[in-house]
Amino acid sequence: MQITMLGTGSAFAKKYYNNNALVETDGCRLLVDCGITLPTALHKKGLQFDALDGVLISHMHGDHVGGLEEYAFQMLFKYGRKPLLYIADTLVEPLWEQTLRGGLTQGDLTSLEDFFVVKPLVPGQYYTLAPDLKVKLIQTKHIPNKDSYSFLFNDSFFYSADMKFDGELVMQLIENGVTTVYHDCQLEQPGMVHATLDELLTLPEDVQKKVWLMHYGDAMDDYRGRTGLMRIVEQGVAYSV
Ligand SMILES: O=c1ccn([C@@H]2O[C@@H]3COP(=O)(O)O[C@H]3[C@H]2O)c(=O)[nH]1
Ligand SMILES: [Zn+2]
Numbered sequence: 038m039q040i041t042m043l044g045t046g047s048a049f050a051k052k053y054y055n056n057n058a059l060v061e062t063d064g065c066r067l068l069v070d071c072g073i074t075l076p077t078a079l080h081k082k083g084l085q086f087d088a089l090d091g092v093l094i095s096h097m098h099g100d101h102v103g104g105l106e107e108y109a110f111q112m113l114f115k116y117g118r119k120p121l122l123y124i125a126d127t128l129v130e131p132l133w134e135q136t137l138r139g140g141l142t143q144g145d146l147t148s149l150e151d152f153f154v155v156k157p158l159v160p161g162q163y164y165t166l167a168p169d170l171k172v173k174l175i176q177t178k179h180i181p182n183k184d185s186y187s188f189l190f191n192d193s194f195f196y197s198a199d200m201k202f203d204g205e206l207v208m209q210l211i212e213n214g215v216t217t218v219y220h221d222c223q224l225e226q227p228g229m230v231h232a233t234l235d236e237l238l239t240l241p242e243d244v245q246k247k248v249w250l251m252h253y254g255d256a257m258d259d260y261r262g263r264t265g266l267m268r269i270v271e272q273g274v275a276y277s278v
């Protein structure tokens with residue numbers, strides 16, 4: 038599979054778009070998260086919303102779901118169809134009731150299902166989204182009492198949601214055959230709700246070799262050469278994973 042980050046920035050970054058990705062396999066183009074800046078980032082990439090097969094959501098923060106209203110409206114009123122929405126079963130109701138309902142409700146359009154073909158996913162179970170694309174949701178810690186899910190693709194590629202550092206999980210994933218980890222990375226301390234660069238630098242070198250950093254702040258250029266053996270995911274570049 039191929040992955041291109043449409044954005045690699047933190048929620049408050051201004052040099053980079055929100056940390057949202059395009060995952061591509063033969064016959065499937067999946068958006069991973071759809072933040073506030075996604076409509077612009079997609080446009081700059083030369084793509085329109087109807088080029089996407091669907092979207093997979095990690096959690097309910099604006100840099101991950103803030104572009105869904107435009108996605109839904111464009112698909113209904115411009116392209117006349119509903120996109121696939123893959124989301125943890127626990128997030129279906131909050132997404133509608135707490136995030137989208139106010140903007141999308143009108144006339145007979147009163148539910149999430151009026152805009153999306155909703156595919157609730159049970160965390161911990163594997164789902165085949167396309168012939169070469171399997172995904173499992175793994176709940177990871179981010180904000181107290183706010184569910185957040187990272188993604189394990191094809192048993193080999195781990196894509197972190199926004200998450201606090203969990204070295205044990207990363208080590209366990211690598212032991213179980215994961216070859217590439219894309220991890221959110223907050224450059225400065227204290228981490229609070231994200232893994233910090235200093236925390237990620239405590240991973241053993243053989244693990245660091247498999248880790249790529251994303252969801253970073255505008256100061257990332259100052260940190261080049263200071264990320265140990267971990268590499269930086271560049272916005273807009275397609276990588277095979
Ligand atoms: O308890 C909190 C909740 C949020 N925040 C900030 O708001 C941002 C929301 O998006 P994010 O999850 O990418 O990053 C978060 C942080 O930058 C925080 O520092 N502490
Ligand atoms: Zn975020």
Ligand SMILES: [Zn+2]
Binds near residue numbers: 179199
């Ligand atoms: Zn978040």
